[in-house]
Amino acid sequence: MRGQDRSRLIARHRLPIVAAAATLLLATAALAQMGPEELVGPTPPSEPSAAEPLPRWVTDDVRKMRAYPEQPPVIPHSIEGYQLTVNANRCMTCHKREFTQASGAPMISVTHYMDREGQMLADVSPRRYFCTECHVPQADVQPLVGNTFVDMSDLGVGKAGDE
Ligand code: HEC
Ligand code: HEC
Structure with a gap:
């Protein structure tokens, strides 16, 4: 029962x-x-399609303004062939604090030395090790989708030190 x-x-x-x-x-x-086609383009998903040629990266060495304060800055130089693996980090050979005077590269920011408790480490924190997770080079191409981004300082917010 x-x-x-x-x-x-x-x-x-x-x-x-x-x-x-x-x-x-x-x-x-x-x-x-x-x-x-709105999501994947004109070619049916099951059909092979030719890959677009890789765009030419902007490598003019001019550091770009950030679109908002905490944006990871984009990479203004070539990273062609730079090894970034668990054993070797080419980026750090220029951007690590100890090497910046000789390389002229900006030091990885102080947040990159912090662990998740905010504790300062001597070297880059594991959560900031793979640079290209966040930093990417740029190419001068048409955007794939429309973008209506407005800089927050154009939204009518008063700016400090304006008067
Ligand atoms: C040979 C030295 C060197 C190496 C290796 C290198 N960089 Fe740089 N990086 C520089 C220099 C110098 C600058 C300053 C701008 C310039 O001269 O291109 C810079 C600028 C940058 C900037 C812009 C910072 C800002 O505030 O606008 C980013 C982001 C960056 N690099 C990321 C990387 C990443 C990611 C790698 C590895 C894939 C890397 N760099 C490898 C030398 C280097
Ligand atoms: C998880 C995302 C993330 C990873 C991974 C990361 N960064 Fe960053 N990076 C940022 C953000 C966000 C900023 C800007 C805000 C800040 O300083 O934290 C920044 C800032 C920078 C700056 C500008 C520093 C300055 O004072 O102007 C440099 C240079 C840089 N990163 C290099 C690197 C390099 C080299 C690596 C790899 C060793 C790396 N970053 C890994 C997110 C990341």
Whole structure:
């Protein structure tokens, strides 16, 4: 008797799960109805398409203004062939504090020396080791999607020291 009650209980509990699964299935189907070309371009996903040639990177050595204070600055020089693996970090041979005077490169920022508790380390923190996770070179190309970004200082916020 008890066993029977339990199985009925389980059946009742499963109903919302089945309903949720069905909703998910319908939602996926609806997504698939969206024009695929909007998401993946004109070539059907199963067809091979020629890769675009790699763009030419901007390597003019001019440090770019950041779009907002905590933006990782973009890389203004070539990083072609720079090894960045668990054993070797070419970036640090110029950007590490000890090497910046000779290389003329800006030191990796102080946040890069902090562990997640804010404790200062002697060397780059593991969470900042793989530079290109955040820093990327730039190419002068058409944006793939529209961009309506507005600099926060153009949003009518008073600026310190304006008067
Ligand atoms: C040979 C030395 C050298 C190496 C190696 C090097 N850099 Fe640089 N980097 C510089 C110098 C010098 C600058 C200052 C601008 C310039 O002269 O290009 C700079 C500028 C930058 C900037 C811009 C900083 C700012 O405030 O605008 C970033 C970001 C950067 N490098 C990231 C990297 C990354 C990531 C790597 C590795 C993939 C790397 N660099 C490897 C020398 C180097
Ligand atoms: C998780 C993201 C992340 C990683 C990984 C990372 N950075 Fe940064 N970096 C930032 C951000 C965000 C800033 C700007 C804010 C700040 O200083 O923290 C910055 C700032 C810098 C600056 C400018 C410093 C200054 O004072 O103007 C340099 C140079 C730089 N990073 C180099 C590097 C190098 C070289 C590496 C790899 C060893 C690296 N970063 C790894 C996010 C990252």
